Amino acid sequence: MSTPTVLVYKGSEPLARAAAARVVTRLVEVQAAKGSASVVLTGGGVGTAVLRAVAEGTARSAVDWSRVDFWWGDERFLPTGDPERNETGAREALLDRVPADPARVHAMPAADGPDGDDPERAAERYAAELRRAARPEDHGPVPSFDLCLLGVGPDSHVASLFPGMPALYETERTVVAVRGAPKPPPTRISLTLPAIQAAQQVWVLASGAEKARAVRLALLESGPVQVPAAGARGRSQTAFLLDEEAARFLPRELSRPASP
Ligand SMILES: O=C1O[C@H](COP(=O)(O)O)[C@@H](O)[C@H](O)[C@H]1O
Numbered sequence: 001m002s003t004p005t006v007l008v009y010k011g012s013e014p015l016a017r018a019a020a021a022r023v024v025t026r027l028v029e030v031q032a033a034k035g036s037a038s039v040v041l042t043g044g045g046v047g048t049a050v051l052r053a054v055a056e057g058t059a060r061s062a063v064d065w066s067r068v069d070f071w072w073g074d075e076r077f078l079p080t081g082d083p084e085r086n087e088t089g090a091r092e093a094l095l096d097r098v099p100a101d102p103a104r105v106h107a108m109p110a111a112d113g114p115d116g117d118d119p120e121r122a123a124e125r126y127a128a129e130l131r132r133a134a135r136p137e138d139h140g141p142v143p144s145f146d147l148c149l150l151g152v153g154p155d156s157h158v159a160s161l162f163p164g165m166p167a168l169y170e171t172e173r174t175v176v177a178v179r180g181a182p183k184p185p186p187t188r189i190s191l192t193l194p195a196i197q198a199a200q201q202v203w204v205l206a207s208g209a210e211k212a213r214a215v216r217l218a219l220l221e222s223g224p225v226q227v228p229a230a231g232a233r234g235r236s237q238t239a240f241l242l243d244e245e246a247a248r249f250l251p252r253e254l255s256r257p258a259s260p
Contacts, residue, residue, distance in 0.1 A: 001197060001233040001234070001235065001238070002233060002234050002235065002236055002237050002238045003238065004204075004219055004233070004238040004239065004240050005237070005238065005239045005240070006219065006239075006240045006242065006247070006250065006254050006255060006256075007239060007240070007241050007242065007258035008242050008243070008244060008247045008255050008256065008257050008258055009241070009242070009243050009244070009257075009258050010243070010244060010257075011243050011244070012046060012049065012207040012208065012243050013049075014243070015046065015205070015207055015241060015242065015243045016046060016049040016050050016052070016053045016207075017053050017057070018241070018258065019046075019050045019053070019203070019205060019241050020050050020051075020053035020054040020057055021057065021059065022203075022241075023039070023050065023054055023147065023149075024054060024057065024059045024060060024062060024063055026146065026147050026201065027039065027063045027068060027146070027147070028062050028063055030146045030147075031063070031064055031067060031068075035067060036067040036068065036069065037067065037068050037069070037146045037147075038068070038069040038070075038071065038143055038145045038146050038147070039068060039069070039070060039071070039145065039146065039147045039148075039149065040071045040072065040073050040145050040147065040148035040149060040150075040191070040196075040199065041070055041071070041072050041073065041086070041090050041149060042072075042073050042074070042086070042149045042150050042151045042159070042205070043072075043074070043075075043076070043085075043086030043089055043090070043151065044086075044151030044153075044205075045151070045207065045208075046151060046205045046206065046207040047149055047150075047151040047205055048089045048090070048093050049093075049207075050149065050205060051089075051090055051093035051094035052093040052094065054094055055093060055094045055097040055098065060098060063098075065098040065099050065100045065101075066099055066100065066101045066104075067101075067104075068100065068101075068104060069104045069106065069133070069143070070090075070095065070100065070104060070105045070106060071106045071130070071143075071145065072086055072087065072090075072106070072107060072108050072191075073148065073149070073150055073158070073159040073190070073191050073196065074086065074108075074159035074160035074161075074178075074188055074189060074190040074191065075087060075107070075108035075109075075110075075160075075188060075189045075190075076160075076185045076187075076188055077110070077111050077119045077122065077177070077185070077187040077188055077189055078110065078111050078185060079110055079111050079112040080110040080112055080113070082110075084185060085110065087107040087108070087110075106126075106129055106133075108122070108126050108189045109122035109125055109126060109189070111187075119177035119178070119179070119187050119188070119189055120177040122177065122189055123173075123175040123176055123177040123189050124175070126175045126189060127141070127173065127174045127175040130142040130143065130174055130175065130195070131174075138198070140194075140198055141174055142174050142191075142195045142198045143198070144198050144199065144200055144235065145198065145199040145200065146199075146200055146201065147199065147200070147201050147203065148196055148199035148201065148202045148203070148234065149203055149205060150196070150202065150203070150204050150205065150229075150232050151204075151205055151206070152204055152205075152206045152211055152214050152215065152218065152229045152232075153183060153211075153214065154210045154211055154213070154214055155182065155183075155214065156213075156214035156217055156218060156222075156226075156227045156228055156229045156230075157183070157228050157229070158196070158204070158228050158229045158231070158232050159190040159191050159196065159228075160178045160181060160188035160189065160190035161178075161190055161192070161193065161228040161231075162178070162181055162182055162183070162228065163225070163226055163227065163228060164225065164226065165178070165228075167190065167192055168193065168224055168225045168228060168231070169225065170192040170193070170194065171194060172194075173192055174191065174192055174194060174195035175189060175190070175191055175192065175195065176189070176190055176192055177189055178190050193224060193228075193231040196231070196232060196233075197231070197233055197234070197235070198235070199234045199235065200234055200235050200236045200237065201234045201236060201237040201238075201239070202232050202233055202234035202237070202238050202239075203238075203239045203240075203241055204218070204229060204232050204238075204239070204240045204241070205241050205242075206240070206241075206242050206243075206246040207242070207243045207245070207246055208243070208245050208246055209245040209246070209248060211242075211245075211246040212245065212246055212247070212248045212249045213249060214227070214229055215229070215240065215242060215246050215247065215249070215250065216249040216250055217229070217230065218230045218232065218240070219240065219250065219254060241258075242255075
């Protein structure tokens with residue numbers, strides 16, 4: 001697993017714009033190298049702002065959106081179209097605004113989906129979809145995603161992996177149902193850390209002072225059971241993209257500005 005790089009931007013809007021530019025660059029480079037690209041999307045404030053900035057940036061036309069596979073790191077287990085679903089936010093911010101191939105938009109099942117109100121079965125269904133998409137060169141039950149975007153909560157959760165949850169000990173399953181999440185809604189579906197860590201690149205996005213403690217813990221020697229964001233690591237690259245407020249508790253040597 002890779003050692004995190006930290007990039008600090010002046011505020012939440014510069015952070016979203018810079019992250020969006022990096023997303024476009026990453027997708028273009030991967031498509032140039034191997035034809036298609038895969039990205040894991042996140043919900044949350046800054047995660048959705050980044051998707052909106054991608055949609056609104058002129059560079060978006062450099063990406064062949066029909067050759068991008070979209071996956072999700074977690075989902076709130078609610079009916080299709082519910083405004084609280086991460087999928088709904090991602091569709092409004094980006095997916096409805098670019099020519100994505102519907103067959104490559106791999107939304108997590110909804111509570112009115114084929115498994116009804118059964119998040120465990122829905123999690124198994126998503127795990128099976130990931131397994132089918134994995135190729136021999138991925139060496140595992142999920143694709144080695146080209147990019148995995150993650151938000152982080154003030155409590156240091158990533159995806160829907162909250163501190164102390166049994167799912168944080170998971171070594172086999174790639175997707176789990178989450179019940180009793182401390183942040184509403186209580187029922188969710190989430191990738192596990194082994195699935196996240198299969199990604200080539202993992203980027204953690206954090207904006208605002210309420211994230212500063214979680215960011216510090218995630219970068220300075222914490223374990224992922226107590227601090228799930230400490231487990232957010234990619235195979236070849238891990239980047240923490242922060243605004244100044246989210247970086248305020250980092251030591252000076254870690255919190256250099258991304259640009260002068
Ligand atoms: O509930 C969730 O929260 C996190 C962080 O959201 P934020 O609004 O505090 O940035 C998000 O990454 C995750 O996908 C989501 O389900």
